[in-house]
Amino acid sequence: MSNSHLFLKSGFPRAPLQNGLGRYVCQLQRITLKFCKNNGSSRGMRDFIENHLVDFAKENPGIVVYVKPRRHRTPVLVGEYLNGEREWLNCRNNTKDEISKWIELLKTQNGCSSSLRLRKMWHTDVPSVQGPWTPFLLRSPDANSIEYPNIDASKPLDIPKTATDKLIELFKKQKLEAGDGAEDLLKQKRAE
Amino acid sequence: MSFLVQSVRHVLRHTTQRTTLTGAMRALSLSPGMHQQNKPAPVVDVAAITKDQQKECQLICDRINQQVAKAEQGRLFAVVHLCGKQFKITPGDIILVEGYWPPTIGDEISLDKVLLAGARDFTIVGRPILEPGLVTVKATVIEKTLTHTKTHFKKKRRKQYMRINFQRSPNTMIRINSIEVTQTVDGTSKAKEDLSRRLF
The missing domain is CATH 3.40.30.10 (Glutaredoxin)
Known part of the structure; x- marks a missing residue:
């Protein structure tokens, strides 16, 4: 070879x-x-x-x-x-x-x-016109003033809802839909 | 900012389509306007974009046009599609096209498939390419040559099989001469005349 x-x-x-x-x-x-x-x-x-x-x-x-x-x-x-x-x-x-x-x-x-x-199929003298990307590009300036340790900033971004949370949400939704009539019914039942 | 420009252009294009083409024509996709740029456009409710948003978009377009008219935009860059590859270029760049490509040395060409153009303060994004004539990119072919010799060596053990091939493929070097914004940013009507002449 x-x-x-x-x-x-x-x-x-x-x-x-x-x-x-x-x-x-x-x-x-x-x-x-x-x-x-x-x-x-x-x-x-x-x-x-x-x-x-x-x-x-x-x-x-x-x-x-x-x-x-x-x-x-x-x-x-x-x-x-x-x-x-x-x-x-x-x-x-x-x-x-x-x-x-x-x-x-x-x-x-x-x-x-x-x-x-x-090694490359491209040559330039001006690599970037708008400036190179940084992790802070287009981020809110609030992040500068946060003091660490911070509970909110330390949480993971994607905590899935627990089954309990889902149940509570469903219950609240039902309550809203049923309105006051349902509450009366519930009270009656409790009284019995 | 660029998103706003996009949305404004989208709205403008949508309205023009409404006026010129009937719904049936669009369903059959027979019209010459059904090029890659504005193929089955996702149905966007025009009313959904509020008046003040439109006004803001117009303002941004006006500011871009002003800047271009006064030649204050500085150095422009563009993303062009050339021979199946995309290059981010700015005037003075050198790019290389791999494989057979007919243009020869000294040819001055214009790169028409511009996907994106931008300057220090603004970016114009195409969907997927910008309207013809909005941005002109001029380039010169400066070298056509062959690559270094690549060795293709194949061998199978214990099978008495061995092949060796040498290969050199053509390369073309292109110098980008200029990138210019030649139309006002929100002008959509002029593009229609050129559509019939375009190859893509």
Whole structure:
């Protein structure tokens, strides 16, 4: 099993130089395509250079494109970024489409992404606008002046009613409903 | 405070529904107005909210509108729904969308599903989202990249079974440019025109 993740650096999302706040600046500055003119492993790279490279360069005037032929070596993509980082990609036996996909990735990222594990998907300079929550938020200020020990404040909030309480309540309710007539009846009964 | 704003808006919306739609239409739920925002609204008796409460709500709305008009509200924050997740954002924030997402670098987008917007002194809460056009959130896509390599390792003991897969999924980084309150808080009539154009 791979243990490479054990020493992987971790961090938080950052963008270089406040990118995107005013305008967006593409971070890829230079891309180098290295390939062999004869070898089969470079075939996709050669196809890409023949068909799409000029279009890519025209679409992205901010990116310098170098093409470097070399004998009997695997094809390689190297991207160099504004923050000084340099990403090296092996493209051995890749097709034309795969190479255009990797070039797109090099273009859209800000630097080497493979070396950083993100701990959060959010970054902010202002964590709270209305102030962080505290247990005293939206509480009655009376709680400040209570003196302890206090019987009311020390009681649990959810004491269930006992059976006796329920009975007393029922009795009172009956009495109210029946009114005075019932009391007379009760008195009569007691007298008997 | 926010509850009062809500209740006022609720009342306003309720009355407009009454005037425009018949009861039968509502029962069939055929009307375009039956979007997620105002689906089977819990029946609230309008008379139950007393006059002075309404007056108080109006007062609060007016104060919010005044503050926004004078640009005294300070920094705004919002809770937006984006690609199945909710983010609490304020101008200058960076958020990341995980998985495939078509917008590319340099695209300026507006996040329309705003669930909540707030400033130092007030909060506007949507049910579940705010009316379209009430709050505009502008953002820029600044990076599309892949995550670090994640290893998926499976093994069953004594069964000669072992699999190892490596995976990198796309990530998109977005910078929030601005959050603005663009309409008056108690305006409910304008929203109707936009409803047909909205996707959600």
